[in-house]
Amino acid sequence: GKFSFKEKSRDKFVSCLSSSSLPNNEEAVVDSSPSVLVENDSAEFPRDGDLIRLESGNDLRNTGSKGFKQTTRRSSLVAKQVISIQTALSLGFISQLWVDTTSWLVLVVDVKPSLLSGECERFLLKDIVRVGDVVLVEDEAVLDTEFKMVGLETLVGYRVVTPGGRNIGKVRGYSFNINSGIVESLELDSFGVTIIPSSLVSTYRLQVEDIMEVLEDIVVVHEDAASRKQRLTKGLWDAQFGSEYSDVEELENSSDRRRQRRSNRKKRDLDDDDEWDIFR
Secondary structure, three states: OOEEEEEEOOOOEEEEEEHHHOHHHOOOOOOOOOOOOOOHHHOOOOOOOEEEEEEEOOEEOOOOOOOOOOEEEHHHHOOOEEEEOOOOOEEEEEEEEEEEOOOOEEEEEEEEOOOOOOOOEEEEHHHEEEEOOOEEEOOHHHHHOOOOOOOEEOOOOOEEEOOOOOEEEEEEEEEEEOOOOEEEEEEEEOOOOOOOOOOOOOEEEEEHHHEEEEEOOEEEEOHHHHHHOEEEEOOHHHHHHOOOOOHHHHHHHHHHHHHHHHHHHHHHHHHHHHHHHHOO
16 A cells, blocks of 8 residues: 655654555644643554654664664563663663553553662653663653553553453563554463563463453453464473463363362262172
C-alpha cells in the first residue's frame, strides 16, 4: 500500500501512515509534545503509525524516535538508570511500569534511587527521550508531575485464567511499543517471577486481543486463548518430560496422575481384602 510522510519540524518527527487508513486520503501528524496526566483516561498516545526520528535529510532510522527498537519488553527497561540530559545527573533506576488496562497503554514509570530501596518517584513514559544502556529524559522536571494511579496495573505476577476457571499461567512481563506505549502481548510462565530465567521455565506469548478484563491480581482471557498462545522458550521442566503443554498444565496433569494412582492403589487394596475374606 501507499504511505504518506509529513514532517513536523519542531520535534523532527514524521508520521508514517498507510494511505488506506486515512479518511479521504488526508495526511495526519502525531503530536509528540509533552502533556500532563490529569485524569487516568485523559492521557492520549498515538495509535495510528510509528514515530521515527528524522536524523538528517531523508535518513529514516528504523530504531524509532527514542533510539530503541519500537517494540520492546518490560524487562528491557526495568533496572536501567535514568539520566537527565540537562544536568547529567542520575534520577535513579527504573523499578516498575504501570499499565492502563482500559486502553492498554504503558503510561507511568517508577524510579528509585537504588534498586533495593528508596522513595519511589514517577514520570510519564512519553518523557523518555532515548533508551540505550541508560534511559535519557530532558531534565529533573519530569518528576514534578502528579499522577492519579486509579486504573493502572503492574500486571507482573497476575494469574491468567479463563471465565471457566482454567489456569493459563501467570504474567511474567509484556511487550509494548516504546514510542506509543501500546501493549502488544503478555509473556506468561508458571510462576510470574521475572528473576527466574526462561531457561528453567517455559514461557509463552499471549496477544492482548485475547484479554477480556483485568480484575484484582487476575487477568481474564477467552476460553480458547490457551490454544492461541505461542511458545517463546522451552524450559528444563518441559525438556525433562517432553511435554507439549505449559508448565502449569503439566503440573495439573501430574496431580491428576497422582490422584489416579492413589485411587487405583486403594481399589487394589480393597480387592485384596475381598480375596482374603474368602479364606476367613
